[in-house]
Amino acid sequence: MEVKNIGIFGRRNVGKSSLVNLLLGQDYAIVSPEAGTTTDPVKKRMEIPGAGPCNLIDTAGIDDTGETGSKRVKKSKMIMEQIDLALLLFAGNCFGREEKELLKEFKKKDIPVISVHNQSDIIGLDPGLAEELRKKSGTDVLEFSCCLIDENVQRKKTGELLELIVKNLSGSKERTILEGLVEEKDNIVLVCPVDSEAPHGRLILPQVMAIRDILDHNATATVLQPSELEDYLKKGVPVKLVVTDSQVFKEVGEIVPADIPLTSFSILLSRAKGPFREYIRGAEKMEKLEDGDTVLILESCTHHATCQDIGRIKIPRLIEKHTGKKLHFEFISGLDEIPFPVRPEGKKSYALAVQCGGCMVTRKQLENRIRILREKGIPVTNYGMAIALATGIFRRAVGIFNEI
Ligand SMILES: Nc1nc2c(ncn2[C@@H]2O[C@H](COP(=O)(O)OP(=O)(O)OP(=O)(O)O)[C@@H](O)[C@H]2O)c(=O)[nH]1
Ligand SMILES: [Mg+2]
Numbered sequence: 001m002e003v004k005n006i007g008i009f010g011r012r013n014v015g016k017s018s019l020v021n022l023l024l025g026q027d028y029a030i031v032s033p034e035a036g037t038t039t040d041p042v043k044k045r046m047e048i049p050g051a052g053p054c055n056l057i058d059t060a061g062i063d064d065t066g067e068t069g070s071k072r073v074k075k076s077k078m079i080m081e082q083i084d085l086a087l088l089l090f091a092g093n094c095f096g097r098e099e100k101e102l103l104k105e106f107k108k109k110d111i112p113v114i115s116v117h118n119q120s121d122i123i124g125l126d127p128g129l130a131e132e133l134r135k136k137s138g139t140d141v142l143e144f145s146c147c148l149i150d151e152n153v154q155r156k157k158t159g160e161l162l163e164l165i166v167k168n169l170s171g172s173k174e175r176t177i178l179e180g181l182v183e184e185k186d187n188i189v190l191v192c193p194v195d196s197e198a199p200h201g202r203l204i205l206p207q208v209m210a211i212r213d214i215l216d217h218n219a220t221a222t223v224l225q226p227s228e229l230e231d232y233l234k235k236g237v238p239v240k241l242v243v244t245d246s247q248v249f250k251e252v253g254e255i256v257p258a259d260i261p262l263t264s265f266s267i268l269l270s271r272a273k274g275p276f277r278e279y280i281r282g283a284e285k286m287e288k289l290e291d292g293d294t295v296l297i298l299e300s301c302t303h304h305a306t307c308q309d310i311g312r313i314k315i316p317r318l319i320e321k322h323t324g325k326k327l328h329f330e331f332i333s334g335l336d337e338i339p340f341p342v343r344p345e346g347k348k349s350y351a352l353a354v355q356c357g358g359c360m361v362t363r364k365q366l367e368n369r370i371r372i373l374r375e376k377g378i379p380v381t382n383y384g385m386a387i388a389l390a391t392g393i394f395r396r397a398v399g400i401f402n403e404i
Pocket of ligand 1: 016032034036037038121146
């Protein structure tokens with residue numbers, strides 16, 4: 001299940017870290033009456049009933065000043081690129097420029113927000129302000145306190161906040177990997193080569209996700225190696241769909257009759273995770289690359305050695321071979337900020353960006369990165385699409401979806 005990221009923002013001393021501790025039920029983040037206690041973002045995993053696993057991310061106060069302060073503010077703002085939900089804390093009915101700017105940013109990034117008026121045990125939330133916020137920003141607004149004396153009242157109040165969190169997270173559900181492609185009693189063939197690149201003793205994530213999705217639909221998953229496919233198909237068992245590892249798509253494509261839909265795990269993953277149509281358009285832009293163009297490779301899953309090999313070596317080679325052009329490649333790891341250098345001869349910073357499958361990041365994190373590129377007019381595709389195009393299987397693998 002996807003881990004949701006919940007960012008906690010607000011000015012210094014409004015009680016962000018206190019709220020993190022309250023939700024976790026433990027003293028995790030440092031709390032003090034001194035403004036500017038939290039300096040770097042602090043992440044902690046917790047299970048929220050109804051929302052599943054979530055990372056709570058405590059941030060430094062958004063109103064910090066001075067040279068170091070502004071660096072902290074920048075870090076807090078970078079967290080915005082990763083989150084599925086924001087808790088905007090304020091206190092003493094102080095909802096000014098900082099809070100309004102945050103709201104604007106969240107709106108721009110399409111991030112749901114809960115405005116939490118904390119320290120309401122000291123000063124209660126002004127109903128006029130609450131109404132204005134609800135109307136103008138369309139966010140949920142909650143009068144809250146982290147320091148209620150009566151434990152039962154505190155528990156009830158915390159429960160209200162958790163309910164709002166679950167509600168606001170429910171809109172960001174991911175598609176399953178076989179969404180709309182599998183029904184009860186279907187037989188889906190999964191071609192999973194067990195070669196030197198396969199991880200030792202297990203299957204890779206999209207393969208596991210597909211098996212689970214098939215089981216969830218009370219359908220049958222037939223899992224086999226490419227060498228077994230031909231004999232299996234000869235048996236005449238009805239097959240709804242064949243999904244293969246893209247590395248062996250070509251061989252598999254020659255075996256699977258044209259009337260059986262065939263696609264790849266990476267195409268399915270990009271459909272579940274990312275902006276599918278945009279990736280398709282981006283893939284088509286790959287054909288139009290010119291000599292001297294720079295291609296940006298976005299490797300979001302840094303810790304995976306085979307992923308790195310694909311992103312750093314295989315994809316660049318495939319794209320150069322397919323286009324026959326002399327290209328430059330630049331790489332960004334994890335969720336690092338994307339620079340947009342000025343290029344000579346009026347060239348764009350990047351003629352194309354190629355995003356990895358994103359198996360370790362959330363849909364929202366991918367969307368946020370892609371939005372930044374879109375704003376700069378840079379086409380984006382992903383590894384799966386680039387491989388499909390370069391190996392000549394694009395039309396067949398993508399053509400089975402009626403979204404195009
Ligand atoms: N009375 C009252 N005090 C609170 C409440 N929440 C937090 N505090 C106190 O407010 C002070 C600041 O709390 P923190 O949780 O450190 O605030 P923060 O927003 O994380 O502050 P920075 O890390 O400096 O940005 C501490 O002394 C807390 O005990 C509340 O709901 N009511
Ligand atoms: Mg703090």
